[in-house]
Amino acid sequence: MTKQVTVIPVQKGKSYKVEVTGLGHSGEGVGRYEGFTVFVPGALPGETVVAAITEVKKNYAKGVLSKVLMPSPDRVEPLCALFHRCGGCQLQHLSYAAQLTVKRQQVVDAIMRIGKLDGVVVHPTLPAPNPWYYRNKMQFPVGLAGNRAVVGCYAQGTHDIVDTEHCYIQHQANNIIAAVMRDVVNKLGIATYDERTGKGVIRHILGRVGTATGEVMAVIVTATRELPHRERLIAKLTKAVPGLVSIVQNINPKRTNVILGEETSVIWGKETITDRLGGFVFQISARSFFQVNTEQTVRLYNKAVEYAGLTGVETAIDAYCGTGTITLFLAKRAAKVYGIEVVEPAVRDAWLNARRNGVDNVDFIVGDAVDVMPKLYKSGVRPQAIVVDPPRAGCDRRVLETFVRMQPDRIVYVSCNPASLARDLAVLAECGYMTREIQPVDMFPQTSHIECVVSLKRKHSE
């Protein structure tokens, strides 16, 4: 048998004219040169660009955009001057209407290519009413550039901090918190943490905003227990940040990329902030998981509830429930809802959230869904609807198999990753659960991320 030899038509260091046809997972342009795939960050579908090749692999190459020969009609001037350096946003150079279209297309492509599912209705992406300043949570590293303190996002694919005086997707209160931190650290000469040596004090500054209530929390993450000039920092933050009700110090002495350490202490004000979602009140602590785009979260959850098709008499399961937010939305329309979550503090928050909102038809179970689901099955739980909202990796196959054994009439799949979603929908299709419709929801405007809510129905119950 003769082995076919692929001729690679590009060379590192040389430039080529590339026709761009799509966008990759990180928002980079995906194009072709003589049929060979070239990834070009900054290039848009429909464009012809010149790319200088920086890396060549067997099946693809990567290049740097050196010139746009034919621009896309959807290309716009990014609002942020830091856009081309900062890793926070990937799509500011694409009009918002076109962002919604390409995100939907990514879902369609994954469903066809990975899931191999035909006839699935993928609705137009649900736009965010405000595609700017929507993030209720900021997590900025603090570091040094020369002898100046810098605060901002990392540059794409690196740990170099891009000093960000104004982030266009952060809530304004978060921008003020970052500005105070930069100013105080520079003026008072507080040492910033150096991740290469493990020395220094200030690692990260976090901001959390209850967008419905206006309550704000600042979290100062330090490598040491001691926080130099603590009182000055508190005075500056309380003076500058409207709505501030809480300042927390989190201590993380470990040499790790994980932002928060184990120890948290309130150094001013309250331990939590309050926010409202769909008529429910939630207390959010420094460590609690809470969706970052509050307005869109309500739309996402309402869609999940609609697809669950509850009338008030059913049993439902909210698998991977976090702090029980979707659980409470479902509980309004069900007789009983079980929430399953592996992180114990999240389950504690879930119980508190249920109690505060007077919801008593819920039960939260701590544990890995792989273990908890079969236990529920053995104990006779037979839900009419299961809502599942797993992390990016999607569901373990054993979890999906237990769903199927429980024979719910409806499964609602909430996903932040079209690829793992498509894989899991294919597994469910094999087991008789047909994907009927998918609603992409834009939770993260200006970035390449897309969230989806999917309605599945058991075949024989149609």
Ligand SMILES: C[S@@+](CC[C@H](N)C(=O)[O-])C[C@H]1O[C@@H](n2cnc3c(N)ncnc32)[C@H](O)[C@@H]1O
């Ligand atoms: C995408 S979040 C969804 C949280 C919640 N539905 C919300 O909207 O706030 C996924 C959740 O799954 C949890 N999780 C991850 N792996 C798990 C597992 N194996 N079993 C149960 N829960 C898990 C995570 O801790 C996280 O809270």
